[in-house]
Amino acid sequence: MHATIHGERTLTDLDFARLSKLPEHQLPPALAELLDCAEVTSSRAVPGNVVTMNSRLETVDLLTRRRQTLTVCYPADAEPAVGLISVLSPVGNSLLGLKVGDTARWLAPNGEACAAEIAAILFQPEATGDYAT
Template identity: 55%
Template sequence: MSSTTTLRGERTLTELDHLRLSKLLDEKSHPGLEALLDAAEVLGSREVPADVVTMYSQVTLADVPSGQRHKLTLCYPKDAEPGAGLVSVLSPVGMSLIGLRLGAVASWTLPSGEEGRAEVVEILFQPEASGDYTT
């Protein structure tokens, strides 16, 4: 299975994230995003579990196999600043993280062909868990 293949029910998105990500498809074709949106479980913002990576969640990842930890915040392309830890949902890493649960392993392929794998070991901040249902 390729790193862009998403199994039905493997990812959970809020209705708002699903809607906003769908609008990104209106601007530009993105087959990986289209497949993810088609396969994801969609829940209301108030119903999404606190252990799911949603848009603007801040997470700690542990690199597989080195165990090295990295913090990042998942954002929309216009807000991306990789050097500051703001990673676009349309990047290989971002696409592999959106909708995953705590403890899941994200896998991606960089444009260089290099493979990456990291476990979601902490969700430091999730907007919905803090009562923000509109960001």
């Protein structure tokens, strides 16, 4: 079960620093790859259409067209039943750093390939002036 990284991804310097401090044995391979390859920018300069930590977004499943509201969060805050998705999960790390219009791709626990388009960012901490979340 893992996420696949496609295309360019952007992380804020704060997100990069916090995720880089996680113990290496906790990092899924796709998140470790993202940390190695992502463009890192200042929290004040990140565009408002980029998924950052604690962003709430709307996705559209490419197969079923089902819309879902998700928040990418740290593991301690995860509650999948209410849409709080850990960045360490395949879905969470496939969304982080993408922008509106991009497609996130990951493998479900049963090995099924999944994909969802980021339809909208409903809340991004940095866009509201919160540079410390």
